[in-house]
Amino acid sequence: MLTMDPRTWAQDVLRCHLCDTPVPPLYCDICHIHLCKTCVGEHILDESTDHKVVPFKKRGLNPKCSKHSTQLCDLHCEQCNIPICVECISFDEHLGHKQVGILKILDTNMEALKKDLKELENSIHPNYQEIASIIPVQKADLIKNCKKLSTALDKQGEYLHREIDIAIQKLKSDVHEMESKHLVVLVKQENEIKRSISEIEMNIDNLKKLLNSNDVSLVTAYKSKNAEFRKLPPKFTVFLPSFTPQKINKEEIYQQIGSLSALSIPIEEQGYKTDSPGAESSPLDRSLIDVPLIITEINTKYVKSNKLGSVSFLSDDEVWMCGTDNIMRLYNLHGKLVKSIRTKSGKIPFDIAVTQSGELVYTDPDDKTVNIMKNTQIQTVIRLQGWYPLQVCSTSSGDLLVVMVTYDNKRTKVVRYSGSTEKQSIQYDDKGQPLYSSEFNAKYISENKNLDICVADCEARAVVVVNQAGKLRFTYTGPPSTTKEPFLPVGITIDSQGRILTADFLNQRIHIIDQDGQFLRYIDNCHLQYPTGLCVDTRDNLLVGENETGKVKKIQYSM
DSSP, X not given: OOOOOXXXXXXXXXXXXXXXXXXXXXXXXXXXXXXXXXXXXHHHTOTTSOOOEEEGGGTTOSOBOSSOTTOBOOEEETTTTEEEOTGGGGSGGGTTOOEEEHHHHHHHHHHHHHHHHHHIIIIXXXXXXXXXXXXXXXXXXXXXXXXXXXHHHHHHHHXXXXXXXXXXXXXXXXXHHHHHHHHHHHHHHHHHHHHHHHHHHHHHHHHXXXXXXXXXXXXXXXXXXXXXXXXXXXXOOOOOOOOOOOOOOHHHHHHHHOOOOOOOOOOEETTEESOOXXXXXXXXXXXXXXXXXXXXXXXXXXXXXSOEEXXXXXXXXEEEEEXXXXXXXXXXXXXXXXXXXXXXXXXXXXXXXXXXXXXXXXXXXXXXXXXXXXXXXXXXXXXXXXXXXXXXXXXXXXXXXXXXXXXXXXXXXXXXXXXXXXXXXXXXXXXXXXXXXXXXXXXXXXXXXXXXXXXXXXXXXXXXXXXXXXXEEEEEOOSSSOOSSOOOEEEEEEOTTOOEEEEETTTTEEEEXXXXXXXXXXXXXXXXXXXXEEEEOTTOOEEEEETTXXXXXXXXXXX
16 A cells, blocks of 8 residues: 655645645735745736735735735734734824834744743743652651651650659659558557557456455555546547649640741742741731721620720730739630739739740739749749839840839830840930830830831820830821821730731721831721720731720731
């Protein structure tokens, strides 16, 4: 059987439309027919239509005009970005527009296509393949590492169980030892009493015999032992040992077991890393939403006689609160009271904060102390002379920032402490003027992501922001006045984007500004009633404590 080479088959079927000559070298773009060189003249003589004969390889380069069906587009309108024919130029829609040859545009675009193709083949596609090849390895490493962590946790669990078993066995051994010691004493006393009872019973029998006897010698020889028997042996009172089980604090259990470092996934983009060794992972870019909404409301024990003051985030489900009594309360977001702690002095705490390790800190102006809750015990870490501690916050480095005023209400400063050691004092600007108002009023404080120190100064009606060195960066006094009452900031917090949120007490709204002091927006649609304490959770949901109602509202304002 005769076979045909597939490479020549397509050429064999292409023939001149007029004379059937194979492999015609020319083509009429308007009539869409193949032509040999001999037949071109005859074809062009047909004046019933226009003709455009081109080499076969360049056929179809000029598209037909969409408005003039008999014309090919030799030009390209740059303003309209469409191919046009000669007749299109005279229409108003292309007057004043720049036209270039369509073949020039074709050449330019073909070069761009070649460039894109080269970049895709030589750079982009290999890079994607390289990244894709790494991911299975990372997945395997992740799975392997998690198994390793699970094994380590199992070993830690076994270790803790052994320690608990040893501790229980020690207590049981102590119980047996106490039992043995007490039994020895009780048995000894029991034997002595039984001996005395036997002697008493023998003496009773002898006396009865003497009373029935007439033997003068026996009666006269009798000596009474009653004086000896009257000395009763001491009564033993045994105080039986008792066992008081210790309730387990879940947070303390996690601290005893250990902790996992955070999962960090550095992402390289455009030649730079979004996080680096020693730095926190870059937060998700959470933009502000148009209409903030209340996710949940918590009803608390804080009412008009005990107004809610400060709220401080412990976990995504629990928040510490304090008001105008001497008890600090931990609520979950279902409104259940989890824990209550009375201040060491019995006085009212002015402010609370939670450290990086989850320990509660509070200020006690009456006692002139700053205190921390460690392992169910309250410890005084700072004791002041001549100053009253007001608001407090815990920094990313583990330091405490404390706002304090003098007894005479003439000076205010912010002091940084590492433990009980003073490291920094911030009081005046570069011109020697006080940075903060001196009155004994709320001055809520928070540290920003860039380590700025932000103070909501109620009396000064301003948010005062200094850098880490204590130099004044800016003072925010509210946007151009659109509020009914003066700006009165009484609470402050920072979200993951470095945005500053402050509670405007009198206007019953929240101001959101960026870390350079530029106003971004209000939260004024959530029916807030005299907001005071503020904090945010790990998802940048805002928790707002209402001074009058005692409610805490959880508000979503970004996504």
